[in-house]
């Protein structure tokens with residue numbers, strides 16, 4: 001009877017784990033796979049990857065799998081995994097680090113709308129110190145439309161997307177969750193300094 005051998009590319013594993021640990025500030029090596037994080041993750045079932053699995057992929061140097069899975073894009077940063085983890089590992093910071101690595105390496109995001117959402121959110125925050133809903137929606141939809149055109153979805157896909165968002169927009173307006181005024185926070189110089197430091 002043959003047995004399967006687990007092959008670990010030590011160099012690749014070391015460099016991937018080292019980079020993710022440095023960017024996320026999380027001690028991945030402390031994970032002993034108890035899966036307490038998995039039991040509480042609200043998106044684990046939907047994504048097919050739980051926090052413990054993601055960490056194991058990184059430690060084994062499975063770069064392709066670690067950077068191409070739905071948990072990276074659908075993690076809602078609820079921090080349930082981190083609060084349950086006996087070793088204080090916050091997977092939300094790991095998924096965030098992986099998103100940045102994907103962007104820097106010009107890889108195709110698995111869920112482009114999430115990448116567009118992040119980008120629009122940060123752009124608007126950098127201008128006003130908080131999200132301006134109108135600006136945010138404009139940037140977000142322009143990015144989505146560009147994606148549809150690149151993918152060959154055409155005008156119909158863009159119109160369908162806009163219709164769906166308009167429905168959502170109307171519902172949010174009824175709840176007074178969209179503001180038309182432009183509010184800039186007082187400490188804009190601090191915000192600019194934070195963005196500039198993060199870029200470096």
Ligand code: SF4
Pocket residue numbers: 030031032033034035036037038051052055081084085086087088089
């Ligand atoms: S709870 Fe912490 S130690 Fe346990 S599997 Fe999850 S990340 Fe690893």
Ligand code: SF4
Pocket residue numbers: 037040041042043044051074075076077078079080081082091092
């Ligand atoms: S922070 Fe992300 S990975 Fe952790 S439990 Fe919440 S959704 Fe799951």
